[in-house]
Amino acid sequence: MKKDLSTEQKIKDAARKVFMSKGFSGCTTREIAKSVGINVALLNYYFRSKGKLFELILEAALSDFIDAMVDVFSRDISIEDKTRMLIEKEFEFLRKHPELPLFIHAGLNQESDGELDQSNFLGRLHETGIFEQCEQAQQEGKMRKVNMINVTLLFMSNCHFPIMSKKLVCGIYQLKDKDYDERLTEHQKIVTEMLIHYLFPNTKQHA
Numbered sequence: 001m002k003k004d005l006s007t008e009q010k011i012k013d014a015a016r017k018v019f020m021s022k023g024f025s026g027c028t029t030r031e032i033a034k035s036v037g038i039n040v041a042l043l044n045y046y047f048r049s050k051g052k053l054f055e056l057i058l059e060a061a062l063s064d065f066i067d068a069m070v071d072v073f074s075r076d077i078s079i080e081d082k083t084r085m086l087i088e089k090e091f092e093f094l095r096k097h098p099e100l101p102l103f104i105h106a107g108l109n110q111e112s113d114g115e116l117d118q119s120n121f122l123g124r125l126h127e128t129g130i131f132e133q134c135e136q137a138q139q140e141g142k143m144r145k146v147n148m149i150n151v152t153l154l155f156m157s158n159c160h161f162p163i164m165s166k167k168l169v170c171g172i173y174q175l176k177d178k179d180y181d182e183r184l185t186e187h188q189k190i191v192t193e194m195l196i197h198y199l200f201p202n203t204k205q206h207a
Contacts, residue, residue: 007129008046010036018059020099024054042093055116058107061100066121068093073128079137081199082130084192090159091188144199151199158191 014035014175018027047053072086082206094101108116112178125131134151137143162169162184196203 007036007038007042011038011043011053012057012060014077015053016060019054019057019107020103023103023106023141024050029053038163043188054110056195058104060109061104061115062121063119064097065093065104065184068122070128073125073130076148079130079133079143080196080203083196083199086155087159087188087192087195090155091184094159094163095184098163098166102164105160105164141202144201146199154195154198158195162187 015032029040047062068089138145
């Protein structure tokens with residue numbers, strides 16, 4: 001039996017929607033198969049198991065994030081300009097795909113029968129030369145000497161969490177979507193100013 005690429009893509013698209021809304025444990029292969037209009041046996045023929053399918057969807061979601069970072073880090077501009085651009089691109093991406101941060105963070109903690117190898121994502125970032133550029137900027141006194149793990153945590157907590165916590169914040173302050181979007185725009189400006197001033201304290205002017 002020859003695999004049909006269109007059927008394979010339909011399964012991936014359906015699985016993405018189901019996994020995004022219910023997580024790995026909250027759905028069954030039968031539910032995914034039903035949404036595509038196929039039986040479970042055919043779904044397993046294409047992807048072997050729910051765990052394998054979930055792993056592929058999670059890997060694709062992570063790749064979307066990495067692609068945006070690689071695009072910024074590969075540019076021939078200063079590390080400060082890359083920082084500004086990364087924050088801008090990150091918020092732009094997250095506004096279009098608000099479901100991704102929670103799915104990725106929760107997905108990496110899900111118990112499935114597959115285990116995602118994340119080393120290739122780090123390898124792609126290394127290839128851009130961003131770590132060497134940061135190290136050089138730190139040695140030259142242009143960037144604060146901060147471990148890159150902590151820099152990553154700074155970005156994730158200030159860019160991802162506001163998207164993930166929308167329902168909580170809106171509930172506490174009784175905000176409508178429009179109001180929250182306005183606050184998010186203001187938050188982006190605050191995050192940019194805060195991270196630039198912290199990471200590049202010796203820059204005379206922060207535009």
